[in-house]
Amino acid sequence: MGAAVETVDRTAFVDWLQRIGDSALILGHRVSEWCGHSPALEEDIALANQALDLIGQCQLWLGLAAEVEGKGRTADQMAYLRDVADFRNALLVERPNGDFGQTLMRQFLFDAWHIELLRVLKTSSDPRVAEIAAKAEKEVAYHLERSAELVIRLGDGTAESHERMERALALLYPYTGELFIDDDVDQAVAAAGIGPLPSSLKPAWEQTVRAVLAEATLTWPGEVYQHKGGKKGVHSEFLGYILAEMQFLQRAYPGATW
Amino acid sequence: MSSEWPLWEIFIRGQHGLNHRHVGSLHAPDAEMAIRNARDVYTRRNEGVSIWVVRSNDITASSPSEKGPLFEPSNSKIYRHPTFFDIPEEIGHM
Numbered sequence: 001m002g003a004a005v006e007t008v009d010r011t012a013f014v015d016w017l018q019r020i021g022d023s024a025l026i027l028g029h030r031v032s033e034w035c036g037h038s039p040a041l042e043e044d045i046a047l048a049n050q051a052l053d054l055i056g057q058c059q060l061w062l063g064l065a066a067e068v069e070g071k072g073r074t075a076d077q078m079a080y081l082r083d084v085a086d087f088r089n090a091l092l093v094e095r096p097n098g099d100f101g102q103t104l105m106r107q108f109l110f111d112a113w114h115i116e117l118l119r120v121l122k123t124s125s126d127p128r129v130a131e132i133a134a135k136a137e138k139e140v141a142y143h144l145e146r147s148a149e150l151v152i153r154l155g156d157g158t159a160e161s162h163e164r165m166e167r168a169l170a171l172l173y174p175y176t177g178e179l180f181i182d183d184d185v186d187q188a189v190a191a192a193g194i195g196p197l198p199s200s201l202k203p204a205w206e207q208t209v210r211a212v213l214a215e216a217t218l219t220w221p222g223e224v225y226q227h228k229g230g231k232k233g234v235h236s237e238f239l240g241y242i243l244a245e246m247q248f249l250q251r252a253y254p255g256a257t258w
Numbered sequence: 259m260s261s262e263w264p265l266w267e268i269f270i271r272g273q274h275g276l277n278h279r280h281v282g283s284l285h286a287p288d289a290e291m292a293i294r295n296a297r298d299v300y301t302r303r304n305e306g307v308s309i310w311v312v313r314s315n316d317i318t319a320s321s322p323s324e325k326g327p328l329f330e331p332s333n334s335k336i337y338r339h340p341t342f343f344d345i346p347e348e349i350g351h352m
Contacts, residue, residue, distance in 0.1 A: 040263070042284050046298035146294055153287060
């Protein structure tokens with residue numbers, strides 16, 4: 001265990017790991033909802049791959065959270081046996097899938113943030129964090145390439161696809177602000193050199209998003225009201241429905257395994 | 259504009275040093291997306307190191323009705339096959 005871990009408040013560290021792991025888990029679940037329903041076979045497989053990437057990452061993050069917590073919990077128990085208020089994912093990832101444009105816009109706004117986070121985490125003072133980030137970064141680099149290209153093609157596509165992408169952006173952009181808010185947990189983790197202050201990721205994120213939106217002929221929304229609460233456990237009504245589906249098996253048949 | 263994505267033929271090279279092989283076809287709006295889709299559809303189990311995509315429409319294929327003139331003449335030219343060499347015992351199966 002690295003020296004940094006000894007200097008950071010353990011509760012803050014666990015909370016912070018859950019924020020990353022829960023965002024990956026909930027987005028992975030949301031994306032998996034498209035399986036068998038995508039507009040094209042190719043998209044169906046691509047989205048299923050991506051969902052699996054995210055759920056794989058969540059396993060690593062929540063596994064580490066459980067290890068740091070030291071109460072003998074597993075990643076599965078973290079995922080399946082916590083209730084809404086104990087989830088720390090960003091509100092953005094629990095937004096409904098909507099149409100395909102909304103799913104892609106949500107993915108793009110998230111990927112553009114995710115990649116910046118992972119790039120910094122590769123140099124984390126905690127080697128376990130750095131290793132997970134190095135693995136996840138390659139997957140997320142592809143997610144971002146893919147979502148950015150599709151946002152560009154649909155934004156700069158037909159009149160209808162353009163209009164739908166504008167609508168998707170207007171719907172989802174107000175949920176991005178939360179990704180860049182620094183709170184006491186972030187301060188503690190940043191002070192130990194484990195992770196960046198969320199606010200420090202904003203300039204790079206904004207640069208990526210602005211460039212892609214410009215190419216997609218979509219309008220940068222600028223300063224608008226931003227929702228927050230997810231990373232503190234204050235969620236929208238949607239998360240409960242997600243958990244109801246995701247956790248059903250473990251709730252109905254506690255301890256069931258393959 | 260057609261609302262259907264065009265069809266692409268996908269070629270994947272499994273290892274360095276091998277040829278690209280035709281693995282199948284898929285739909286995509288353009289060449290870059292065809293490569294991404296091919297990555298997701300055909301290389302999920304680490305099958306490749308390189309992907310080629312070609313618009314199916316751009317492939318000129320021989321017609322089955324020309325089979326006779328195209329291929330039959332070679333049937334009777336057995337001397338084109340290297341089957342008349344004696345292979346020494348020590349070489350074994352070639």
